[in-house]
Amino acid sequence: MSAPSDSQRMEKIVSLCKRRGFIFQSSEIYGGLNGCWDYGPLGVELKRNLKNYWWRVMVRERDDVVGMDGSILMNRAVWKASGHEDTFSDPMVDCRSCKARLRADQLIDKKGVKQCPNCGGKDLTEPRAFNLMFKTYVGATEDESSITYLRPETAQAIFVQFKNILEISRRKLPFGIAQIGKAFRNEINPRNFTFRSREFEQMELEYFCRAEEGMKWLEYWKEERLKFYENIGIARDKLHVLTVPDAERAFYSKGTYDIEYDFPFGRQELEGVAYRTDYDLSQHQKASGKSLEYFDEETKEKFIPHVVEPSAGVDRTVLALI
Numbered sequence: 001m002s003a004p005s006d007s008q009r010m011e012k013i014v015s016l017c018k019r020r021g022f023i024f025q026s027s028e029i030y031g032g033l034n035g036c037w038d039y040g041p042l043g044v045e046l047k048r049n050l051k052n053y054w055w056r057v058m059v060r061e062r063d064d065v066v067g068m069d070g071s072i073l074m075n076r077a078v079w080k081a082s083g084h085e086d087t088f089s090d091p092m093v094d095c096r097s098c099k100a101r102l103r104a105d106q107l108i109d110k111k112g113v114k115q116c117p118n119c120g121g122k123d124l125t126e127p128r129a130f131n132l133m134f135k136t137y138v139g140a141t142e143d144e145s146s147i148t149y150l151r152p153e154t155a156q157a158i159f160v161q162f163k164n165i166l167e168i169s170r171r172k173l174p175f176g177i178a179q180i181g182k183a184f185r186n187e188i189n190p191r192n193f194t195f196r197s198r199e200f201e202q203m204e205l206e207y208f209c210r211a212e213e214g215m216k217w218l219e220y221w222k223e224e225r226l227k228f229y230e231n232i233g234i235a236r237d238k239l240h241v242l243t244v245p246d247a248e249r250a251f252y253s254k255g256t257y258d259i260e261y262d263f264p265f266g267r268q269e270l271e272g273v274a275y276r277t278d279y280d281l282s283q284h285q286k287a288s289g290k291s292l293e294y295f296d297e298e299t300k301e302k303f304i305p306h307v308v309e310p311s312a313g314v315d316r317t318v319l320a321l322i
């Protein structure tokens, strides 16, 4: 008896997705564009159903969440303040033998000697930071003053519109702002079909709360999101909750769960539920000079709210459903 290997199963899924009209390679007649995918007639329906269902349970059926739809291009200052311009990067190493560009954490370590996983070569460059954001120019001149990036996450639009939405919606804590939209990351090695692509869609909620309730809402959203996946038909025994260890968490996060799924290529993240503290709003308040504080009518206190973020990948969830 020979069971198909995981990569054979994955190949089958890719060809089935094409034949049935779910997912095609982007620009296929020109040889494709690595890390980009098009959804066909069935794929677009599945994807739209998923997004509509998320919007229904996360926004419409709740009275503590409102929605927004931010622009993909934003002022470069957003990405400076958020830390993405300086730190949103992977350390990369070039193999001088086969010319492959590799992520430093993907090298093979043989008795303390780093080797290229492609050719076994040991002639490697020092690691260099490679920023994952797509750079572009806004307007007619291509110079330093016109640089911005395609957003690498939808969350920052929510943080920078926090004050406007707080004022017009007259919300009291805790309350959330939700958004579904495209995000872009110039992944060095896009892989596993639509799982790690360069253009993808996110469904994100930023749930603002008091500092002392952050951990409580982190637990709450982890449970809500697990229920969501079960409700769309993903078997509970294929879902796993990983508590991200202190050393691997973003330095500003006080707690992060990854909700993982058993894909044919291994157990991988479907969604991250992160307690981001007051880091993002504080950064934008400092950089913009505009107050992003919340005023509590009852206690007359002014403070920057903390935030818990359940951030789901549309394309990954579609892949799990196929």
Ligand SMILES: [Zn+2]
Pocket (backbone or CB within 6 Å): 095, 096, 097, 098, 099, 100, 116, 117, 118, 119, 120, 121
């Ligand atoms: Zn090599």
